[in-house]
Amino acid sequence: MRRMLVEDQTPNAPLSHGGNHVLVAEATDGTPVGVAHCGPAGWMFDDDCIKPFMRRKVLERVASVNHIAVHPGHRGRGIATILLARIEHDFRAAGYTALTLRHDRNLTGFYQAAGYVSGSTMALHLPPVGLVTESSREWRYAMKPLTEQGSFITVRGIRALTGVLPG
DSSP states (O other), X not given: XXXXXXXXXSTTOSSTBTTBEEEEEEOTTSOEEEEEEEEEOGXXXXXXXXXXXXXXXXXXXXXXXXXXXXXXXXXXXXXXXXXXXXXXXXXXXXXXXXXXXXXXXXXHHHHHHTTOEXXXXXXXXXXXXXXXXXXXXXXXXXXXXXXXXXXXXXXXXXXXEEOOSOO
8 A cells, every 4th residue: 555645835844734634545556545634633722721822832732633534445454553653653753742533432442552542531731721621422532642751640530641742
């Protein structure tokens, strides 16, 4: 399988479209078989506790995997795993410290096998703000630190990712 990064007009940019990133997986004949879209972790900005002065810092350090899709006839061949590994590599190279995502419950094992912590609540500990959370009964949320500074702590009984912003 050949992997293709959809490039924009910025040569040598770490991400394909500014703060967004699009990856397309192709079969050997060039047929698209998978796609991924990533970008700013917009879910965090529904919470008013992140003040405008901190938003830019967070946007430059935490990204969200918005979609990974593989054509049904090509599933089970590791395409999603390759796309996810490439996403992690590219965002790490661009200086991001963590990835977050929302997924269907039946994909919990896939994301856990890739090193993500998955649950019904996504939580980031952002000093001096504190805990920023997103919860759902229908979806699962997953988080993964991309650097050694990121780790998980328990705050008010909730597992939270911390160390994503520079100290």
